[in-house]
Amino acid sequence: GAVVSQHPSWVICKSGTSVKIECRSLDFQATTMFWYRQFPKQSLMLMATSNEGSKATYEQGVEKDKFLINHASLTLSTLTVTSAHPEDSSFYICSANQDYNEQFFGPGTRLTVL
Amino acid sequence: DQQVKQNSPSLSVQEGRISILNCDYTNSMFDYFLWYKKYPAEGPTFLISISSIKDKNEDGRFTVFLNKSAKHLSLHIVPSQPGDSAVYFCAASASGGSQGNLIFGKGTKLSVKP
Numbered sequence: 001g002a003v004v005s006q007h008p009s010w011v012i013c014k015s016g017t018s019v020k021i022e023c024r025s026l027d028f029q030a031t032t033m034f035w036y037r038q039f040p041k042q043s044l045m046l047m048a049t050s051n052e053g054s055k056a057t058y059e060q061g062v063e064k065d066k067f068l069i070n071h072a073s074l075t076l077s078t079l080t081v082t083s084a085h086p087e088d089s090s091f092y093i094c095s096a097n098q099d100y101n102e103q104f105f106g107p108g109t110r111l112t113v114l
Numbered sequence: 115d116q117q118v119k120q121n122s123p124s125l126s127v128q129e130g131r132i133s134i135l136n137c138d139y140t141n142s143m144f145d146y147f148l149w150y151k152k153y154p155a156e157g158p159t160f161l162i163s164i165s166s167i168k169d170k171n172e173d174g175r176f177t178v179f180l181n182k183s184a185k186h187l188s189l190h191i192v193p194s195q196p197g198d199s200a201v202y203f204c205a206a207s208a209s210g211g212s213q214g215n216l217i218f219g220k221g222t223k224l225s226v227k228p
Contacts, residue, residue: 043218093157103216105157
């Protein structure tokens with residue numbers, strides 16, 4: 001199957017700082033990328049859907065000014081958590097698909113905000 | 115309100131026996147269902163799917179059954195192996211099989227004992 005990578009795999013930051021997470025499709029062009037968040041013992045919750053070259057569509061309850069998503073190319077999407085707080089600590093996972101075929105998930109990024 | 119429910123947070127099965135993981139949904143617009151397997155600190159990997167026009171789909175040791183009238187699906191693993199130990203997520207989509215926005219359940223942790 002296709003490969004999706006995320007970087008970094010884990011990050012620890014101080015409260016109030018911003019953190020950028022990258023999601024890359026390594027061997028295919030991703031027309032759509034999705035960002036999910038998973039809290040412990042909870043399901044993966046879709047945060048936003050991004051299409052290359054256009055603004056992301058955010059799910060209800062997700063602050064677009066706090067979680068900035070950029071999908072600048074067909075192989076790269078970034079999620080920036082701005083002014084991170086401890087409650088933003090979570091496991092962030094991206095997925096990508098091509099022309100709405102199967103979604104391929106990245107390995108996830110563990111964010112810990114102190 | 116959770117649209118996809120996995121009511122059993124955990125399941126323990128003896129190696130060689132059958133594992134049955136259950137999933138219920140509430141949204142009648144869902145027409146495509148998927149099962150994902152997830153190891154700790156990794157992204158989900160696709161396992162098997164089923165369209166709402168079918169009631170069964172089989173792939174090797176894995177079989178998914180769909181009961182639309184009951185809004186219920188189940189994943190059967192026969193025979194279970196220790197390597198099957200992971201968290202299994204049920205997911206649903208109302209995108210006509212395009213696997214766009216996925217709604218996930220909370221997952222069931224399967225432990226297969228040798």
